[in-house]
Amino acid sequence: MEEIARGGMGSVYRAYQVSMDRTVAVKLLASKYTDDQVFTERFLKEARAAARLSHPNIVQAIDVGQADGHYFFVMELVEGPTLAALLRDRGRIP
Numbered sequence: 001m002e003e004i005a006r007g008g009m010g011s012v013y014r015a016y017q018v019s020m021d022r023t024v025a026v027k028l029l030a031s032k033y034t035d036d037q038v039f040t041e042r043f044l045k046e047a048r049a050a051a052r053l054s055h056p057n058i059v060q061a062i063d064v065g066q067a068d069g070h071y072f073f074v075m076e077l078v079e080g081p082t083l084a085a086l087l088r089d090r091g092r093i094p
Contacts, residue, residue: 003028005082009033014077015055017062025078029071040071043062047073 001013007020010030017024033039039055047064050073054060086093 009039015074015075023077025059025075027075029074031070034069036072043071050075064091 001015004014005012005013010028012027015024016022017042026059029039029043033043041075044064047061050059051061053062059078061073062076063072063074065072074091081089
């Protein structure tokens with residue numbers, strides 16, 4: 001897995017989903033939060049909320065769970081610049 005982003009609650013990695021023969025993004029909750037029920041519930045709630053959305057402009061949620069003490073959220077991998085980079089480079093987007 002290759003780290004592609006890092007945020008306040010964890011990191012996002014590029015990974016390969018063998019069962020579906022595709023590249024995905026996997027968000028892992030930072031280990032310092034895995035024993036904190038508030039953070040784990042928030043993490044799971046975010047993933048489940050994303051799974052209820054279906055729109056071409058929203059990243060598709062694929063899976064969420066816990067394995068070997070690590071909380072994960074698997075989602076569609078969208079290649080290209082981040083929204084932050086686009087705003088920085090182009091300014092406001094209509």
